Amino acid sequence: MQKILVVDDEVNIREVLGDILKMKGYDVVTVPTAEQALELIFKQQFDLIVLDINLTKDSGISILKKIREYQSKVPVVIFSGFLTDEKEREARLAGANEVLSKDLGLNQIAERIVKIVNAKERIFREPSPQKEKQILIVDDEEGVRLILHKFLETKGYKILEAESGEKAIELAQAQQFSVVLLDINMSGIDGLETLKKLLEINPHLGVVMATADKDDEKVKKAIELGAYGYVLKPFDFLYLELIVASKLLIAESN
Secondary structure, three states: OOEEEEEOOOHHHHHHHHHHHHHOOOEEEEEOOHHHHHHHHHHOOOOEEEEEOEOOOOEHHHHHHHHHHHOOOOOEEEEEOOOOHHHHHHHHHHOOOEEEEHHHOHHHHHHHHHHHHHOHHHHOOOOOOOOOOEEEEEOOOHHHHHHHHHHHHHOOOEEEEEOOHHHHHHHHHHOOOOEEEEEOOOOOOOHHHHHHHHHHHOOOOEEEEEEOOOOHHHHHHHHHHOOOEEEEOOOOHHHHHHHHHHHHHHHOOO
């Protein structure tokens, strides 16, 4: 039985998430403090660690860095009730395999955790040739598509482009993609409607939303609809590479 460690100083969140994961068939250990978590991690093997970003006496990111010193190949999910773009980037650079907002709700967080546990063997596998991994870029601005195309192509991915939601849906009906990078604000069918249609075609598709201005309501709606996350324009390319790679690994495990 796969074992998961949940670290959160809020007892209700810790225990409810633990109970949900137990019902899904996992052996779950829950603790409230960083000290207890590190003691367990040094003594036991876990298949995944869920770590609150803001613990009472310590930062989840500082704990993550300590975990990575000793266990570089255990998946770690950071989650927070007060997640900012800066904190998410910091967490990913520190080695988080996924960063989730508690606003998603504990059932959705548990579903994401299950996907990451399923992807465990892929996440830390040595990089393989990317030629079979296709990314679809959907944006009504040609310049944005060109920049993203050139950058992701240098990382070894096969890139296709769509200038509209309609074109993206047409392409998705004809072939398979590993990840879609989808502009949230487009003329014609907007990003949210396109997201719905894409996930109807392939419910396991990894979709990352892109937006020039963080509209909290639209972003929240996109996540509720099934998007894996979002990136802000202008792009931080190191962060973009991290998030696309992690979403690709998790999405392709399903």
